[in-house]
Amino acid sequence: MEEESMSRGATSICGFLRIFWIFHSWELLCIPCILDWCPKLFLGFIDHITSFWHWLKRFLALYWKSLTVLIVPIALLPIILMDDKPENRCLYVLLLVGIFWSTVALPIPVTSMLPVILFPTLGILSTNETCEAYMSEENMSFISELIIALTVQHCNLHKRVALKIISVIGCSQRKLNFGLISVTMFISMWIPNSVAMTTMVPIIKAVLEGLENEGVCKLYIDNNDPENHERSSSWHHLGHSAKKPSKITMCYFMGAAFVTSIGSCGSLLGSGTNFALKYIYENKFTGQKIDNLQWMCFNVPLMLINTGATWLYLQWYFMGLFRVTSDEAIQYNLGNEGKKIVKKVIAKRYNELGPISQCEIQVALLLVVGIILYILNSALNSGFKEAPFSLLIVVALFALPANWNWLKFLTGKSSEFPRTRAQSLITWRYINRKLPWSLFFLLGCGFALARGSKASGMSKMLGSKLSSLGGLPFLVLLFLICLFTQIITEFISSIAIVNVILPILAELAISIKVHPLFLMYPSTISCSMGFHTIFGTPHNLIAAEVANIRTKDIAIAGLGPSIFSLLTIWAAFPTWGRVIYPEIGTFPSWANVTTSNDNNLINQPWL
Structure with a gap:
């Protein structure tokens, strides 16, 4: 028994030793294999990760817009799911549209149509009520003003006026620059910013090329300049x-x-943001009105101050103003010969237009008639809005012939009768090709968002949440609002911004008991003051593309105008604004009244 037990123990020990030897031998055999294969496995893993990363980057680069359109609506759903209220549903639409606007995941006009889908679906507004915002009086007025502006552009009346003003102001470098920006300011008061800029670009370019041909200045620095090599590489990288x-x-x-x-703030017609303020204010507060004549009385002095300050700043920064001994001041001093050359260039461009045409005379007369109708309507307080008068001028532009040959029928001499029919002052083919239809949808979307935020109570909810800001001194609050809107407009379309923030500022004004215009008006003007980037301001992009200017240069040069405009807007409304709008000194009783339209749209059957 004892021998059997010892035998078993010996067997166990032998088995254990045999297993140990096998494992030890396997280990000795595997260590070289592991040492040989680990780097290969690791490198293969790294290669797979690198390949996947390159694939992911390529996929995202090609399809990030589609992914944004799919992911963002799902990511925002908790806003509704956590608390399904009308104001949260409207906030969902607002954030969705805002993200698509800022990322351009969808074309901006297509994004602008989303409220037509989402508002009826989410029970915020009916289909008819949403679509009415796209065909509002303000939108019709804006489109008609664009048609009038395109007619002025079509007959070259804007070029004739611009060149005549420049020749009158003077032809020294400083006077010439002042004349060009003054004309640009004036034109941008009446027509969209991008149209005003594209109008002035060929004139500015022709003037500078004329000076360069005469050896007075250079448009571009010699490519042998060492500093230019660095810029060349950066611009080549961007495709410029x-x-x-x-x-x-x-x-x-x-x-x-x-x-x-700056000039786009001079009149209500100069920018879509101005029309957006007018629409949102007049629809939020029934019976209130923003008048174009009052608007101009307040904004034109502001516009002139900011334009003069911008001209002085740019002259100091680029051309040595107040630095008499600087290289720039010496280089750009034209002298008498240079002034004669400039005058010759301006005269040549003016003569190329030929004598004033019958079309230009008629368009100018219709513009004068339109301005008189606007002034009389405002002075007489007739109750009519601007759209009927603008559309009347538009109808006249399509009805009147471009020349006066038809008068020969009154002479009675058949030999002088015209053989062909004269075209109208403007044709629909030209308007259909040139009119920026996307603005129509962008403005309409803003108006629909404003109407939806009012009906759902979203703007009131956000305004009440921001009411804690009322603890700040009012001037500090106003400064922060102007600063915020001026910063964000550098990156996002100003019309999109103003349509989002104005309903919120209206409710904030009510909650802190100040006149709504005190917050809405300065923020609207601030939304037009984009001087640092090419993203939110198309005319900055036009200047950068035509003159080959880097965004970095625009950002630095825009510092002065940003500071001037911020301070003037912030200081002007509490001071000069009280003169033009004396009612803003007190909180109005009508601002506290919630109209029946605010809440009666929420529990209706939706189409």
Whole structure:
């Protein structure tokens, strides 16, 4: 028994030793294999990760817009699921549209149609009520003003006026630059910013090319300049030409771009943001009105101050103003010969237009008639809005012939009768090709969002949440609002911004017991003051593309206009604004009244 037990123990020990030897031998055999295969496995893993990363980057680069359209609506759903209220549903639509606007995941006009789908679906507004916002009086007025502006552009009346004003102001470098930006400012008061900029670009370019041909200045710096090599590589990377613009080129083109923003605030017709304020204010507060004549009385002095300050700043920054001994001041001093050359260039461009045409005379007379009708309507307080008068001028533009040959029928001499029918002052083919129809949908979307935020109570909810800001001194609050809108408009369309924030500011004003215009008016003007980037302001992009200017140069040069405009807007409304709008000094009783339209749309059957 004892021997059997010892035998078993010996067997166990032998078995254990045999297993140990096998494992030890396997280990000795596997260590070299592991050492040999680990780097290969690791490198293969790294290769797979790198390949996947390259695949993912390529996929996202090609299809990020489609992914954004799919993911963002799902990511925002908790806003509704956590608390299914009308204001949260409207907030969902607002954020969705805002993200699509800022990322351009969908074309902006297509994004602008989303409220027509989402508002009826989510029970915020009916289909008819949503679509009415796209055909509002303000939108019709804006479209008609665009048609009038395109007619002025079609007959070259704007060029004739611009060149005549420049020749009257003077032809020294400083006077010439001042004349060009003054004309740009004036034109941008009446027509969209991008149209005003594209109007002035060929004039500015022709003037500078004429000066360059005569040896007075250079549009671009010599390519042998070492500093230009660095710029060349950066611009080649972006797909641009390698030319580096001279300081005088940047001064002229940036000045025109900057004052285009400033001039657009001079009248209600100058920008879609102005129309957005008018629509939102008048629809939020029934019976209240923003009048174009009052608007101009307040904004034109502001516009002139900001334009003059911008011109002085750019002259100092680029052309050595107040620095008499600087290289720039010496280089850009034209002298008498240079002034004669400039005068010759301007006269040549003016003569190329030929004598004033019958079409130009008729368009100018219709513009005067339209302005008189606007003034009389405002002065007489007739109750009519601007759209009927604008559309009356538009109908006349399509009805009147472009020349006066038809008068020969009154002479009675058949030999003088015209053989062909004269075209109208403008044709629909031209309007259909040139009119920026996307603005129609963009404005309509903003108006629909404003109407939806009012009906759902979203703007009131956000305004009440921001009411804690009422603890700040009012001037500090106003400064922060102007600063915020001026910063964000550098990156997002100003019309999109103003349509989002104005209903919220209206409710904030009510909650802190100040006149709604005190917050809505300055923020609207601030939304037009984009001077640092090419993203939110198309006219900055036009200047950058035409003159080959880097975004970095625009950002630095725009510092002065940003500071001037921020301070003037912030200081003007509490002071000069009280003179033009004396009612803003007190909180109005009508601002506290919630109209029946605010809440009666929420529990109706939706189409």
